[in-house]
Amino acid sequence: MVTDGLDFPAALGAVAAAVEAEMTALLGDDSEAPSRVTEAMRYAVLAGGKRLRPFLVVTVADLFEVPRPRALRVAAALEFVHTYSLVHDDLPCMDDDDLRRGQPTVHRQFDEATAVLAGDGLLTRAFDILADPATHPDGAVRADLVRRLALAAGPRGMVGGQALDLAAAEARLDIAAINRLQSLKTGALIRFACEAGAVLAGVNDQLERLGSYAEALGLAFQIADDLLDTEGDAAELGKAVGKDAALGKATYVALLGPDEARRRARALAERAASEVDHWGPRAALLKEVAEFAVRRRV
């Protein structure tokens, strides 16, 4: 698989196909495990999605000429963690969602207990994959990847953000509070996605630049999500606001208005692109991700 020379949608699709094949192979290792929970893990993982995080891992890894099989293992581990967070987030005691991407959520397709265990299993497998010698010959690199992913996913990262999000339903958040919530809930994993390729390559002096890119990119994506939530629904007759607004959740659009939100998302995408200017044309796909963040309609 080569992503150089492909246009952005084709490159995104090529990585999605490759990481789905990798995840399928990795889940195959669990074939001797009890079937219902592994079946639920497979169902959750292969339910589609843009595979944005794997794309960032693979694209940054390409920038530093990391062997593709190593990048795909890290991309798969990260997508397992992202998927686990969706499975637990959808539970009745959390967001209580019946559908995700038009398909029944894991607890609707299977049952709640299986959804809890499938999420637990995906999170656990992710660390297993990173720590496996097949991911990198140097144990210190493997341990560093484990540590960074655990920090990004744990109480000081995604789990902390989810806890803030639960509390936010009853609180009046301002922009600073939403920034903090999003930086933990979704930003931390995006940062890992952007840093992992450099960690795999041992290029630790580029982590700050990649972190700045990730931060701007993650926020641009989030504001664009808020805009899509509003405008997607606004297109439907008699339904001017989307799910977040209906739930009374503070969003960028609710606090800033759509015009200012759009302006900020664009400025963030430009800031993200300028962070990777350093690498010139080799970073073309990373610039296109930033452009995609604010231009996409899905």
Next chain:
Amino acid sequence: MVTDGLDFPAALGAVAAAVEAEMTALLGDDSEAPSRVTEAMRYAVLAGGKRLRPFLVVTVADLFEVPRPRALRVAAALEFVHTYSLVHDDLPCMDDDDLRRGQPTVHRQFDEATAVLAGDGLLTRAFDILADPATHPDGAVRADLVRRLALAAGPRGMVGGQALDLAAAEARLDIAAINRLQSLKTGALIRFACEAGAVLAGVNDQLERLGSYAEALGLAFQIADDLLDTEGDAAELGKAVGKDAALGKATYVALLGPDEARRRARALAERAASEVDHWGPRAALLKEVAEFAVRRRV
């Protein structure tokens, strides 16, 4: 802290106190994280317990002269994983328990969403702790510990055992099936507890012996648990069988009868003790754990 020369209950208590101090310190690192979920993590972790798994980690680590701070970090990480499994197991969609050790379970004391997230946070932090350079200077050892714990806790270990346990409520298990269920659900973590000290010491040629010890010990503990469940309740007027039997769960006692179950538990404890004979008097505490497994009344 010195455990040599103490009698067994004192040695067990000393390790419990030391690992509780370690866990408290490690949770202190999350003080900047959102408070409700870290509060729930602390509540779950510090709710007491025999701290058997930490005792096994520390005792085996002592056998190989591993520096105590390293052993305590691994012991704390393992206890985080054990605690996470209890928090998720107690959820309404799983065993639906309101009390654990006489205190409200996490979802009763806080709420279900917080309990899910607290469990997720504990599991994630465990890998963070193992991968941290403070646990061992050699990255390959840290990655090996991560991998072994992930295997023990994941779909081919504890999560797989929990899935079998859910399915067992509707199935008629025989002794072979119960052995498999217990070997996954509780045996895998006990095996990690017994192996970790040797991994920390780089003594990989003793893992098989420690694994055999762990296997016999884990099974002895489980049969003794089944016996206590039956006999504890039998002592109460008009209540001849315990919770497992009431739920129609197959147990060793139900399948073998109390006399044969007791005989097997004792034989397993003796087998465990004989596995560590190799180390002579230095393994005295490991032999006492085996004795304790079948003699305890709690």
